[in-house]
Amino acid sequence: MQQNIILTIQDHLKHLPGSEQKVAEYILENTSAVINLSAKELAKKSGSSPAAIIRFCRSIEVSGFTDLKLLLSANLGTVDTQMYTEVENGETTAAIKEKLQHRLIHVLERTNEHLEDQAIDQAVKELETAEIIFVYGLGASSLVAQDIYQKFTRLGLSVFFTMDHHLFASAIGTNRLKGIFIGISHSGTNQETNALADLAIEKGLTVIGLTANSDSALAQKSSILLLTPIGGEAPLRSAATVSLTAQLYVVDVLFFAYAAKNYNETLEKIQDSKEAVEIVKKDLN
Numbered sequence: 001m002q003q004n005i006i007l008t009i010q011d012h013l014k015h016l017p018g019s020e021q022k023v024a025e026y027i028l029e030n031t032s033a034v035i036n037l038s039a040k041e042l043a044k045k046s047g048s049s050p051a052a053i054i055r056f057c058r059s060i061e062v063s064g065f066t067d068l069k070l071l072l073s074a075n076l077g078t079v080d081t082q083m084y085t086e087v088e089n090g091e092t093t094a095a096i097k098e099k100l101q102h103r104l105i106h107v108l109e110r111t112n113e114h115l116e117d118q119a120i121d122q123a124v125k126e127l128e129t130a131e132i133i134f135v136y137g138l139g140a141s142s143l144v145a146q147d148i149y150q151k152f153t154r155l156g157l158s159v160f161f162t163m164d165h166h167l168f169a170s171a172i173g174t175n176r177l178k179g180i181f182i183g184i185s186h187s188g189t190n191q192e193t194n195a196l197a198d199l200a201i202e203k204g205l206t207v208i209g210l211t212a213n214s215d216s217a218l219a220q221k222s223s224i225l226l227l228t229p230i231g232g233e234a235p236l237r238s239a240a241t242v243s244l245t246a247q248l249y250v251v252d253v254l255f256f257a258y259a260a261k262n263y264n265e266t267l268e269k270i271q272d273s274k275e276a277v278e279i280v281k282k283d284l285n
Contacts, residue, residue: 005062005071006031007106011230012060019052020059027072035073039065100241107242110229111249122224124258126206127152131177133159134205136168136196137184144184144210144247151255154273155266165192172199180206186228186243188216197221210247226250 009024016024026046027034034042042065043050053065062068087096127133133152137145142163149161158177162168172181181200185193188211197207197218209222212230219225228246259266 004075004106006075008060015230016059019048020056022046022048023053023056031072035069103242104245107246108249111246114227114229115250119224119226120254120257123208123254124261126180127258130180132179133157134172134179135159135161135182136193138190138192140244141184144251147248147251155269168196169199172203180208182208183218184210185218186212188213188218194218210250
C-alpha cells in the first residue's frame with residue numbers, strides 16, 4: 001500500500017539533522033511546487049544542498065528524489081493537504097475526525113512496514129514456552145502493558161503486570177520460573193523500563209522490546225524487537241495518540257499470531273473465561 005509521504009515527513013521532521021530539516025520544512029510548506037523542481041533547484045530554494053536531499057530521502061525511507069516527487073504527487077491528488085496539519089484552535093468536529101482518520105490509517109500502514117513477521121513469530125515461540133510473562137510500560141505504554149495482561153491472561157498464560165516498578169523488580173528478583181520480559185516504551189529511553197530490562201537479563205529472562213527507536217537503549221537490550229514507526233511530537237500530543245494506536249496494533253498482531261498457532265486451545269480458553277465471568281455475574285445478581 002502506498003505510504004502517505006506528507007505524514008511520513010512530519011513524523012521524521014524533529015529527528016532530522018539541520019540541513020535535512022530545511023528540506024523537509026520547505027517541502028511541507030511548498031508541496032505543490034516541489035513536484036516541478038529538480039533536486040538542485042530544491043536544494044537552492046530550501047537553503048540546503050543536493051547531497052542533503054539524497055540523505056533526506058534515505059532518512060524518510062524513500063529510494064530517491066524521483067520517487068519522492070511521485071509520492072508527493074499521488075498525495076496531492078487524493079486529499080486536501082490541510083488535512084495533514086495538526087488540530088488547530090476552533091477546529092470543527094468533522095475536520096478533527098478526518099485528520100485523525102488520515103493519521104491513524106497512516107500509522108497502521110507504517111507499522112506494518114516496520115513490524116517484522118520473523119520478530120512476531122519469535123515472540124510467539126517465547127510465549128508458548130514461558131512459564132511466566134512480565135510486562136511493563138509507563139504512562140501511555142502502561143495501557144499497552146495492561147492490554148497484553150488482559151489478552152493473554154484470558155488464554156490461561158501467567159502474566160505479571162504492575163505500574164509499581166519497585167514491586168515489579170521484587171517479582172523479577174524472586175522469580176524462579178522460565179519467563180520473558182516485555183518492555184514497552186515508544187522512545188525506548190524510559191529509565192524504569194530499561195532498568196527492569198537490565199534486571200530481567202541478569203535473571204536470565206528473554207527481553208522483548210516494543211519501541212519505535214531501533215537505536216534506543218531498550219532496543220539494544222532486546223533479544224526480540226517489535227518495531228513501530230517514529231512519530232513526531234505535536235502541540236496537542238496527537239503523536240501520543242497515534243503511537244499508542246501503533247503499539248496496541250502490534251499487541252493485536254501478536255495475540256492473533258499466537259491464537260492462530262494454538263487455535264483450538266485458544267478457543268477453549270476464551271470459552272472457559274466467558275463461562276467464568278458469567279458465573280460471577282450470576283453470583284452478584
